[in-house]
Amino acid sequence: MEQYLIWLIIALVLLGTEMMLASVYLIAFLLGALTASACAFFGCPLTIQCTLGAIVIIAGVICAYFYRKKIALLNNKISLDNIDEDQIVFVDNILEDGTAKVKYRGALWTAYKADGAPITKGQHKIEKIDGTRLVLK
DSSP states (O other): OOHHHHHHHHHHHHHHHHHHHOOTHHHHHHHHHHHHHHHHHTTOOHHHHHHHHHHHHHHHHHHHHHHHHHHHHHHHHTOGGGTTTTOEEEEOEEOTTSOEEEEETTEEEEEEETTOOOOOSEEEEEEEEETTEEEEO
16 A cells, blocks of 8 residues: 555544544644655655654644634633623612622622622622622722
8 A cells, every 4th residue: 555545544534533522633633644645645755754744743733732722812701701790780779788789680689899898879880790699899
């Protein structure tokens, strides 16, 4: 069997594995195998095939690492935990313990200030949601 066909079979196995696992890193190995296959097709010796394939794999793994790091940063910025941040609520009813009952999203929530200061009546912005309670700025 020709060497380029062996590299193509390896590339197909890596493609199938990548499709099942959805790991970005296997794409680098797939591209390395395809590079080695192209070198074999043009008659390069085995050492050149392996060397160029390894260079492509290393470059691909580095690119995949930075790609995944960038995606992780974007996912943190677009977190659904922050959709309530800076939304405005109106405090009308202050309880004896310093918290307040506010209506937000059609439900009654218990609200308190993050710094522990007493809440005053009026308009406040939401800092975050802590379980079933609103933390106000």
